[in-house]
Amino acid sequence: MKEVGIDLGTRSYRIITGSGLLDRAGELVAALPVGRKVLLVTNNTVGQIYAGRVADSLARAGLEVIPVEVPDGEQYKSLSSAELLYDRAFTAGLDRRSPVLALGGGVVGDLTGFVAATYMRGVPFVQLPTTLLAQVDSSVGGKVAVNHPRGKNIIGAFYQPALVISDTATLSTLPGRELQSGLAEVIKYGIIGDAVFFTWLEDNIQQVLALEPGALAHVVEQSCINKARVVEQDETEQGTRAMLNLGHTVGHAIEALAGYGRYTHGEAVAIGTAVAAQLGVDMGMLSREGADRITGLLRRAGLPITVPAELATPDIITAMYGDKKTVGGAITFIIPVAVGRAVIHPNTLEEHISRAIEAARVDN
Known part of the structure; x- marks a missing residue:
C-alpha cells in the first residue's frame, strides 16, 4: 500500500493505492470522522463484481450500508440520476456526517461527488475508483459534475474527497x-x-x-x-x-x-x-x-x-x-x-x- 498526499489545508486528503484495498475499505472509511450510515453508489456493471466485497468490508467495520445502483454509461451522468441519489439519501435518513462512497469509474465518481457536494450543502465523499481513468484522473482533484445535453460537465463544483482508495487489482477486470x-x-x-x-x-x-x-x-x-x-x-x-x-x-x-x-x-x-x-x-x-x-x-x-x-x-x-x-x-x-x-x-x-x-x- 502506498500513499500520495494532496496538501490543500483543511481540504487535504490521502490517495491510497495498492492491490486488494477494496477488502480494507471499511477500516479506512471508519477511521475518518464520519457517521455510521454510508451511501454506497455504483453502477450495475461494477456492482456485480465488487459491491458485495465493499459492502461486507463496511459492515465488518460497523457501518450501515445503503446501496444504490445507477445505470452504466456517460448518458446517465445527469441531473435525473442525481435526483435518484438525493431521494435515496433522504429516504435512508443520511445526515451531514454520513459519507457517500463512489464505487466505479469516472461517471459514478463525478455523479456521486456532485451529489455529495450538494446534498445538505456537503457531506463526506470517498472515492473507490475501479477504472484506470478514474484512478489516475477523475478521482483526484475534486472536480465533480453532471452533464447537460449541450455540454459535458457544465453543472458541477470543486469538492474534494475525504479519501481516495485505489485498488489496482480492479484493473485486471477492466475491458x-x-x-x-x-x-x-x-x-x-x-x-x-x-x-x-x-x-x-x-x-x-x-x-x-x-x-x-x-x-x-x-x-x-x-x-x-x-x-x-x-x-x-x-x-x-x-x-x-x-x-x-x-x-x-x-x-x-x-x-x-x-x-x-x-x-x-x-x-x-x-x-x-x-x-x-x-x-x-x-x-x-x-x-x-x-x-x-x-x-x-x-x-x-x-x-x-x-x-x-x-x-x-x-x-x-x-x-x-x-x-x-x-x-x-x-x-x-x-x-x-x-x-x-x-x-x-x-x-x-x-x-x-x-x-x-x-x-x-x-x-x-
Missing part, C-alpha cells in the same frame, strides 16, 4: 478499451510536465497493456503524484490547473457531437491531444519530432488520433464555444511545446484550430 481510455490521461501527464515519465511510458507501454502489476502500480502512483502537484498549486483552476485540460477542448466537443458513449472519454481526449500537437506544429511552437512522439505513443497505446470524418469542423468549433473552458467568447487551448512542457494559449484563432483539425483527419 481492454477502458484500459486504453485511461492511458490517454496517463500520457497527458508526461506531455504537460514529466518528460521522464513520458519516456518511461514509451519504453514500458506494452507491459502496461499486458496488465503487468508493477507497471500498473507505477502508472497509477506517478500519475497521482503529477496531478497532485498541479492541484496543490491551483485547486479551482484559476491558472496552471488548466494544463490538465490538454486534449479536452476538442475531446469534449467530439464526445458531445458524436453522442455520449460512442467514444470513451479517453479516446476523445486522445484525438483532441493529436489536434493540439498539430496546432503546436502549425503555430511553430512544437517540433514535428515532438508531435510524432506524442501521436506515436497514443497510437501504441491503442488510442485513436484522427478526427472522425462524419464530424464537420465548423460543428466541432461551435461545440467548443459551449465548453466551460471558453472565456469571454474566446477559445483557450493547451498546446504542447515539447515532450514534458505545454503552455496555456488563450484567444486561439478559429482558422488555426480549423487547420489543425483538418490535418488531424489523416493518420500520418
Whole structure:
C-alpha cells in the first residue's frame, strides 16, 4: 500500500493505492470522522463484481450500508440520476456526517461527488475508483459534475474527497478499451510536465497493456503524484490547473457531437491531444519530432488520433464555444511545446484550430 498526499489545508486528503484495498475499505472509511450510515453508489456493471466485497468490508467495520445502483454509461451522468441519489439519501435518513462512497469509474465518481457536494450543502465523499481513468484522473482533484445535453460537465463544483482508495487489482477486470481510455490521461501527464515519465511510458507501454502489476502500480502512483502537484498549486483552476485540460477542448466537443458513449472519454481526449500537437506544429511552437512522439505513443497505446470524418469542423468549433473552458467568447487551448512542457494559449484563432483539425483527419 502506498500513499500520495494532496496538501490543500483543511481540504487535504490521502490517495491510497495498492492491490486488494477494496477488502480494507471499511477500516479506512471508519477511521475518518464520519457517521455510521454510508451511501454506497455504483453502477450495475461494477456492482456485480465488487459491491458485495465493499459492502461486507463496511459492515465488518460497523457501518450501515445503503446501496444504490445507477445505470452504466456517460448518458446517465445527469441531473435525473442525481435526483435518484438525493431521494435515496433522504429516504435512508443520511445526515451531514454520513459519507457517500463512489464505487466505479469516472461517471459514478463525478455523479456521486456532485451529489455529495450538494446534498445538505456537503457531506463526506470517498472515492473507490475501479477504472484506470478514474484512478489516475477523475478521482483526484475534486472536480465533480453532471452533464447537460449541450455540454459535458457544465453543472458541477470543486469538492474534494475525504479519501481516495485505489485498488489496482480492479484493473485486471477492466475491458481492454477502458484500459486504453485511461492511458490517454496517463500520457497527458508526461506531455504537460514529466518528460521522464513520458519516456518511461514509451519504453514500458506494452507491459502496461499486458496488465503487468508493477507497471500498473507505477502508472497509477506517478500519475497521482503529477496531478497532485498541479492541484496543490491551483485547486479551482484559476491558472496552471488548466494544463490538465490538454486534449479536452476538442475531446469534449467530439464526445458531445458524436453522442455520449460512442467514444470513451479517453479516446476523445486522445484525438483532441493529436489536434493540439498539430496546432503546436502549425503555430511553430512544437517540433514535428515532438508531435510524432506524442501521436506515436497514443497510437501504441491503442488510442485513436484522427478526427472522425462524419464530424464537420465548423460543428466541432461551435461545440467548443459551449465548453466551460471558453472565456469571454474566446477559445483557450493547451498546446504542447515539447515532450514534458505545454503552455496555456488563450484567444486561439478559429482558422488555426480549423487547420489543425483538418490535418488531424489523416493518420500520418
